[in-house]
Amino acid sequence: MPVLQIEGDDFTLDGEPFRIISGSLHYFRVHPEHWADRLRKARLMGLNTVETYVPWNLHQPRPDTFRLDAGLDLPHFLDLAAAEGLHVLLRPGPYICAEWEGGGLPSWLLADPDIRLRSQDPRYLHAVAGYFAQLLPPLLGRLATRGGPVLAVQVENEYGAHGNDTAHLTHLAALLRESGVDVPLFTSDQPGDLARGALPGALATANFGSRSGRWLAALRAHQPTGPLMCTEFWNGWFDRWGGHHVVREPDEAAQELDDLLATGASVNLYMVHGGTNFGFTNGANDKHTYRPTVTSYDYDAPLDEAGDPTAKYHAFRAVIAKYAPVPADPAPERAAKLAAPGVPLTESAPLFDALATLSTAVSSARPLTMEQLGQDFGFVLYETALPAAGPALLELDEVRDRAQVFVDGQPVGVLERENHEHALALTVPREGSVLRLLVENQGRVNYGPGIHDRKGLPGRVRLNGAELTGWTNHPLPLHSLDGLAFTSGPPTVGPAFHRGTFEVEAPADTFVHLPGWTKGTVWVNGFHLGRYWSRGPQRSLYLPGPVLRPGRNAITVLELHAARHPHTVDLRTTPDLGPTEE
Structure with missing residues (x-):
C-alpha cells in the first residue's frame, strides 16, 4: 500500500x-x-x-x-x-x-x-x-x-x-x-x-x-x-x-x-x-437532562x-x-429481506424467578453501583426488607438510569433519571415486605463532563426519611440466557422473558416489530439485537441475516412491563424508525 x-x-x-x-x-x-x-x-x-x-x-x-x-x-x-x-x-x-x-x-x-x-x-x-x-x-x-x-x-x-x-x-x-x-x-x-x-x-x-x-x-x-x-x-x-x-x-x-x-x-x-x-451498547447525552440514544444507528446515512x-x-x-473516479460497476441493489408475521411467543420465564440462574447475589450495607459490582451493561436488582407497614415515601439520591419499583413482587412505580425523578409514594403492606428496585443502565454518557457516569444506585435509599440498609444486589448483565426455565401458562406479573420459534427457509435480513409491547430487549438465536421502547421513535429492530439459520430459529424477548396477549412479534421486510420532524 x-x-x-x-x-x-x-x-x-x-x-x-x-x-x-x-x-x-x-x-x-x-x-x-x-x-x-x-x-x-x-x-x-x-x-x-x-x-x-x-x-x-x-x-x-x-x-x-x-x-x-x-x-x-x-x-x-x-x-x-x-x-x-x-x-x-x-x-x-x-x-x-x-x-x-x-x-x-x-x-x-x-x-x-x-x-x-x-x-x-x-x-x-x-x-x-x-x-x-x-x-x-x-x-x-x-x-x-x-x-x-x-x-x-x-x-x-x-x-x-x-x-x-x-x-x-x-x-x-x-x-x-x-x-x-x-x-x-x-x-x-x-x-x-x-x-x-x-x-x-x-x-x-x-x-x-x-x-x-x-x-x-x-x-x-x-x-x-x-x-x-x-x-x-x-x-x-x-x-x-x-x-x-x-x-x-x-x-x-x-x-x-x-x-x-x-x-x-x-x-x-x-x-x-x-x-x-x-x-446494550448505545450511549447517551446529558446536557442537564439525560437523553439515551436509540438502538438503531442508521444515522440517515447513504447506506441504511x-x-x-x-x-x-x-x-x-x-x-x-465530479471530483474523483467512481467505479464503472453499477450501484448496488437493495438486498432481499425476510418476512414472518405473527411469530408466537408461547413460553415465559419470570425474571425474578430466574435470579439464581442469571446472577450471583452480593450483600452490602448500601446499594452497590454497577462498577463496584464489576458490571458493565444491563440491570441490577436491589432488594431489602422494609421496616414497617403503612403509607411511605421512598427517596433515592440518584437513579442511574431507570428504576422499576416493586413491593412484595407487585409493581408500584417507575423513577426515571431523564425526568429528574427521585421520590415515590407507596404503601407497605406489612412489616418485612420486600422492596425490589430493578435499575437499568440505559447507556453511559458519551460526551461532555457527564462521562463519569456510574450506574445503578450511586447513593442512599430512604423510606420516610430513614436510610434503608441491608441490601442484596443481583447483577444482571444478561451475557447469557442459558439455563432459563421456560413454561407455558397465563401471563406473568412483572418483568419476564418470553420465547418462541419460527422457521426460515433461506436466511436474510429482516426487522423485528413488537406491536403491543412496552419496553425491553430482544435476542435471536442468542444474538442480542438491542432495546425496544414503545415511546419511540424507533419501533423495529434490525436483525442481520447471518444471525439466522435454515430451519428453526429462537427469539427471546425480555419485557419489563407488559405486552398484549397473546404475545407475538412480526418479522417484516422494512424498518420503522419513527416519525420525522415536520
Missing part, C-alpha cells in the same frame, strides 16, 4: 497528489459477515478510504481481558478493506464519543471513585498504556508504512470540546509513537474548539456538516499550512428515545458535499454506513442500517464523480 505524506498544503501518496474521500464505517456496529459487503458498497459509491473508531470498552471489557476475535477482529476488518482497495483512517481513542456507551471508555475505570478520565491522572494513563500495549502490536503490520491500508491515526477525539490540556494529547501521541505507529497523526475538533484540541506535530482537521467555506477558513486561520480536511462531514444524525427520527434531505446534503469538495479539501463522511448499537443504498447514496455518488 502507498504511504501518505503531508507536503505543503496537500496530501501525497507515494509522491502523487492525493485527496482523501472517506466514509465512517464502524466494524463493531456491523455483523462481521457483512463487513466485506459494506466495504464494497462504500468503494462503489466512490470512496477511496474508510474510517473507523475503536471501542476500548468492547476490546477490553475487564482489566485482565482483551479481545480481537469474532465481531471485534479489527485486523481482519483492516485486511478486508485492503482487499477491497480501500485505505483506512484509524481512530483508536482511547475516547471516541460516537454515541457509544461511555464514549468507548470501559466502565471498570469508574470503579475508582475519584478517577479523572481524559486527563493526566496517573491511574487513567496507566490504563490507556495497557490498552494501547495490547491493541496496537497486532495492527502495526496494517500500517501503510508496512504495506497495510492504515494511512493515518487520530489522537484522542474532539478533545477541544473537553479540555485544553496539550500535555495530555502530547502524552497520548507519544504512546502511539512508542508503540510503533509511524504514519501521520491527526486531531479532529469542531471549528470553535480547534485552539484547545489541536496538537503541534499532528494535522488539525475540523468537523461540520454545512457552511464548508466558513469552517475551512477557520481551520486555515488556525493552521496556516497543511491539507484541509473535514474529518466528520455530518450527512445525518442520531436519534434519542422520546425524540423524532432525524433525517437530512439527500439533495441538501449532496449540495453541501459538493460545496466542500469544490474547495479541494479532503472529507470523511460521518457516516457512510451507521449500523446498529447491538445489545441494513446496508442498502438510499437516495443519499446515489446523490453522493453523483457528486463524488
